Amino acid sequence: MNTAAPTEFEFQFLEEGFSARDIVEQKINESSMTDDRDAFYVCDLGDVRKKHLRWVRALPRVTPFYAVKCNDSQAVVTTLASLGTGFDCASKTEIQLVQSLGVDPSRIIYANPCKQVSQIKYASAHGVQMMTFDSEVELMKVARCHDNAKLVLRIATDDSKAVCRLSVKFGAPLKACRGLLERAKELGLDVIGVSFHVGSGCTDANSYTQAIADACCVFHMGDELGFNMNLLDIGGGFPGVDDAELKFEEITAVVNPALDKYFPADSGVKIIAEPGRFYVASAYTLVVNIIAKKVIMDEESASDEEDEGTTDRTLMYYVNDGVYGSFNCILYDHAHCLPTLHKKPKPDETMYPCSIWGPTCDGLDRIVEQCNLPDLQVGDWLVFENMGAYTVAASSTFNGFQRPDIHYVMSRPSWQQVQQICSQGMPAPVEESCLFEVSACCGQESNLEMSTKPCQARVV
Numbered sequence: 281m282n283t284a285a286p287t288e289f290e291f292q293f294l295e296e297g298f299s300a301r302d303i304v305e306q307k308i309n310e311s312s313m314t315d316d317r318d319a320f321y322v323c324d325l326g327d328v329r330k331k332h333l334r335w336v337r338a339l340p341r342v343t344p345f346y347a348v349k350c351n352d353s354q355a356v357v358t359t360l361a362s363l364g365t366g367f368d369c370a371s372k373t374e375i376q377l378v379q380s381l382g383v384d385p386s387r388i389i390y391a392n393p394c395k396q397v398s399q400i401k402y403a404s405a406h407g408v409q410m411m412t413f414d415s416e417v418e419l420m421k422v423a424r425c426h427d428n429a430k431l432v433l434r435i436a437t438d439d440s441k442a443v444c445r446l447s448v449k450f451g452a453p454l455k456a457c458r459g460l461l462e463r464a465k466e467l468g469l470d471v472i473g474v475s476f477h478v479g480s481g482c483t484d485a486n487s488y489t490q491a492i493a494d495a496c497c498v499f500h501m502g503d504e505l506g507f508n509m510n511l512l513d514i515g516g517g518f519p520g521v522d523d524a525e526l527k528f529e530e531i532t533a534v535v536n537p538a539l540d541k542y543f544p545a546d547s548g549v550k551i552i553a554e555p556g557r558f559y560v561a562s563a564y565t566l567v568v569n570i571i572a573k574k575v576i577m578d579e580e581s582a583s584d585e586e587d588e589g590t591t592d593r594t595l596m597y598y599v600n601d602g603v604y605g606s607f608n609c610i611l612y613d614h615a616h617c618l619p620t621l622h623k624k625p626k627p628d629e630t631m632y633p634c635s636i637w638g639p640t641c642d643g644l645d646r647i648v649e650q651c652n653l654p655d656l657q658v659g660d661w662l663v664f665e666n667m668g669a670y671t672v673a674a675s676s677t678f679n680g681f682q683r684p685d686i687h688y689v690m691s692r693p694s695w696q697q698v699q700q701i702c703s704q705g706m707p708a709p710v711e712e713s714c715l716f717e718v719s720a721c722c723g724q725e726s727n728l729e730m731s732t733k734p735c736q737a738r739v740v
């Protein structure tokens with residue numbers, strides 16, 4: 281293994297035949313030799329690239345603007361910038377980060393409907409024009425502070441079936457939209473389109489259909505008032521893992537026909553989205569170490585010595601990352617995190633009811649209330665997969681517990697493909713992305729499940 285520093289971040293090339301999971305093993309072995317045994321992440325940037333190809337294939341009309349708040353690590357943002365995505369930034373710092381990587385302001389949407397005046401000025405001074413709004417006060421601020429904003433009206437959606445609701449805080453109700461558009465006209469502002477967010481962790485694909493229909497309605501209002509409405513932003517809410525309650529392909533199966541119905545290709549409307557967790561959730565694996573353990577004997581079984589085979593105890597494991605660190609997703613993102621074992625249990629291994637706790641002194645710091653695990657020891661490892669979304673981005677060092685190191689990895693074929701896409705631009709048409717996929721096969725990529733047969737046939 282050697283380390284390459286191609287741009288602003290470091291990652292390790294995966295040698296042929298090695299997966300990110302092998303690096304997890306390797307790091308565990310290295311760390312087990314020492315006394316440290318700190319928690320750590322392995323992030324597979326090739327997984328981010330795979331997600332992008334999956335997006336391009338499933339939503340060929342929709343340009344993704346990655347929501348930086350979901351995970352603002354330089355490595356992820358740089359990889360996505362190379363792949364040609366746009367970016368949803370909510371603050372001056374996020375705009376700075378993305379622009380520091382050379383991303384053109386036209387690839388940024390300032391998608392925060394309630395912005396601080398000084399940050400609107402910052403966006404104006406740095407060429408960021410697209411920004412969302414959902415109130416009259418915001419329009420007046422923008423009229424004062426930005427010379428040529430291209431405004432996008434964020435509308436409320438029915439997010440009652442989303443895990444994290446957003447429309448309680450943001451989005452104008454439909455009946456307020458005409459008034460807002462009229463006010464924008466009076467202020468001499470330029471409204472170019474409509475955005476919405478169905479809520480993060482969306483569980484009902486019909487939320488998208490309804491929101492797209494509502495957006496169409498607002499487009500008509502805008503057109504009547506003389507605006508050149510040409511941008512639809514369908515927000516985020518797309519799952520980042522395959523075992524989500526509502527699958528990505530179940531959403532796209534509904535979104536594509538709705539787009540074709542309300543915003544047909546010949547309408548000339550540009551369609552973008554703001555996926556966050558879709559891109560990063562599955563790329564990150566978190567590995568934690570058991571630092572303490574308690575055995576709680578069950579009183580009834582303890583007195584009954586003959587009771588064999590049934591568990592007579594509950595185990596409490598304490599690990600070195602918790603809800604004030606990476607597992608803040610449990611509090612903020614309503615996540616349910618379950619570990620996988622590092623060492624495979626024996627077939628007849630006794631499982632015990634367990635709870636898993638973080639390292640801080642706060643009683644709230646509990647990762648798992650109840651799960652079944654074997655009798656593990658202090659120094660053993662637990663692995664949490666799918667830990668890339670809303671984890672590192674919002675973690676603290678409360679109580680003095682440091683954030684885990686992140687080891688970035690990518691296979692050589694993945695890296696070559698990112699470079700290729702970078703130099704040839706956004707692979708928008710489906711045919712083009714298939715070409716990339718075939719070249720990945722030629723590059724002996726170990727993981728081929730992305731290359732679907734119809735695509736190969738068409739290329740040949």
Ligand SMILES: *Cc1c(COP(=O)(O)O)cnc(C)c1O
Pocket residue numbers: 347349350368391392477479480481515516517518554555556557558
């Ligand atoms: C958080 C957020 C997103 C990303 O949402 P996901 O569900 O992670 O895709 C997109 N747009 C806006 C405006 C957001 O606030």
